[in-house]
Amino acid sequence: MNRIGRKVKVIAKSSRHKKDLTAKVGVMTLTISAMLALSGCMGSMDMFGGGVDKSISTSTVTNQKNPETVSDEMTVSNAVTSADVTKLDGKPLPWANASTGSAGVITAIAEQTGGASVCRTFQTTRHSYRGIANFSGQTCLRDDGRWQLLSFQEAQ
Numbered sequence: 001m002n003r004i005g006r007k008v009k010v011i012a013k014s015s016r017h018k019k020d021l022t023a024k025v026g027v028m029t030l031t032i033s034a035m036l037a038l039s040g041c042m043g044s045m046d047m048f049g050g051g052v053d054k055s056i057s058t059s060t061v062t063n064q065k066n067p068e069t070v071s072d073e074m075t076v077s078n079a080v081t082s083a084d085v086t087k088l089d090g091k092p093l094p095w096a097n098a099s100t101g102s103a104g105v106i107t108a109i110a111e112q113t114g115g116a117s118v119c120r121t122f123q124t125t126r127h128s129y130r131g132i133a134n135f136s137g138q139t140c141l142r143d144d145g146r147w148q149l150l151s152f153q154e155a156q
Contacts, residue, residue: 072102072126073152077139080122081147085111102128117141
């Protein structure tokens with residue numbers, strides 16, 4: 001009722017219904033757009049149907065030793081071959097590799113002579129940034145007068 005006492009009929013349409021519909025359409029559009037964008041992550045990335053490129057193969061790189069390990073092996077080998085086993089008398093022989101920071105103690109060197117060949121077996125520790133480990137190995141004198149490291153393996 002208005003001030004005069006007449007009944008007034010409101011003929012204006014409510015915008016509430018219109019706003020709800022606009023919001024629903026916006027949310028639906030955003031949801032569909034997101035689903036379409038993310039569906040590419042789940043499907044094939046191959047847009048032109050070319051298939052999988054099989055010309056590239058894995059495991060083609062040869063299995064090479066770690067340069068740090070090789071350097072430590074040579075340092076230990078040099079210590080074993082240059083040691084005077086007659087003067088060691090079972091005493092430990094320390095070694096250190098300045099290029100890798102590794103160090104250790106050779107605890108046993110045994111020399112075997114068989115005919116013209118001379119070999120030395122040894123046991124050592126290696127202290128490196130990876131931890132402390134025990135190793136055993138063997139080096140032999142070649143015909144040309146140089147020593148060759150035949151084995152250097154981590155003890156189990």
